[in-house]
Amino acid sequence: MIFSTGSALGCPVCDTETGRQVREGIFGNDFGLNLLAVMAPVPILVLSAYVVSHWLGKEDKP
């Protein structure tokens, strides 16, 4: 662990009780679901950007 001094230190790599709780909170059973949920908007945002720019960037018909 990177940080081991100070019992109040809490971070994903802290060797403290709080650090352990943080790791449990992040990498618990819900980690995969939380990751999917947090990243869910990203592909939709990228797709929207491509569709909108394609549509708006199309040459006007004479």
Add this chain to the structure above:
Amino acid sequence: MNHSSNFKPLIRAGVFLGLGMGGFFDGIVFHQILQFHNMLTGKVAKDTIANVEVNMFWDGLFHAATWTLTLIGLILLWRAVTKHRVLLSTKCYFGSMILGWGIFNLVEGLIDHHILQLHHVVESLGVSVWDYVFLASGVLLIFIGWRMVRISRKDEALMAAGHAVPATA
């Protein structure tokens, strides 16, 4: 190839940069400065130091995603000005950015605030009028950005036809 067909790279770069700016605005203003919510406060309440840290971790992943969208926008902008004969229209570029910001607010608001309920604009209120204001801001920004891009296209068409257009085009 004429100028009209070369708007697309600039619009695409602007939209991606707008997505990134929208994400950073949300993260910086709502998550960090005002601390109205964090990424997972709808699931993990900020009632202990450990839970605050857990939310900070997911905020970090959210910011990593918005950083990546911004990087894509910068790469697309560089490609637009170096590899394509793009008409560098200020109105079109900033309109595209505003449009991207609006798309961010609308998509993130719908998915995170309403469908998945990962967090809400003001977490202590749950789903509140502020979540709908956030969605409305997305629709408004999309409308403004869309209009700016369309107007810039019309200005460009007038220029191509030999008419004078405002200097801001």
